[in-house]
Amino acid sequence: MSALTVIVVASIGTFVFRASMLVALAGRRLPDAVQARLMLVGPAAIAALCAASLGPGPSRAISTAEVMAAGAAFVAVRRSRNVVHAFVVGLPVIWLAHAVGLT
Numbered sequence: 001m002s003a004l005t006v007i008v009v010a011s012i013g014t015f016v017f018r019a020s021m022l023v024a025l026a027g028r029r030l031p032d033a034v035q036a037r038l039m040l041v042g043p044a045a046i047a048a049l050c051a052a053s054l055g056p057g058p059s060r061a062i063s064t065a066e067v068m069a070a071g072a073a074f075v076a077v078r079r080s081r082n083v084v085h086a087f088v089v090g091l092p093v094i095w096l097a098h099a100v101g102l103t
Contacts, residue, residue, distance in 0.1 A: 042083040046083055064097065065102045068093055073085075073087075
């Protein structure tokens with residue numbers, strides 16, 4: 001089996017699994033307990049991405065700019081209760097920190 005065949009089959013399988021959830025739940029109201037937990041998916045995904053990118057590697061330490069951006073994003077999300085504000089605040093902070101030479 002070629003690599004292209006594996007990629008195509010995996011792509012189709014992934015699409016079918018994702019689409020099946022949308023089709024199965026279309027037009028239905030989820031229970032309140034499920035909806036309450038779905039509200040936590042966005043913050044959990046952002047936290048996982050930040051933890052993975054902030055973690056020091058064998059040849060890289062955490063920079064001051066990253067810590068400042070993560071702190072600013074955390075405060076923005078806590079105050080606004082909107083996950084999008086993590087990007088709206090955090091990205092400009094890291095860009096400005098790098099622009100002034102903080103690394």
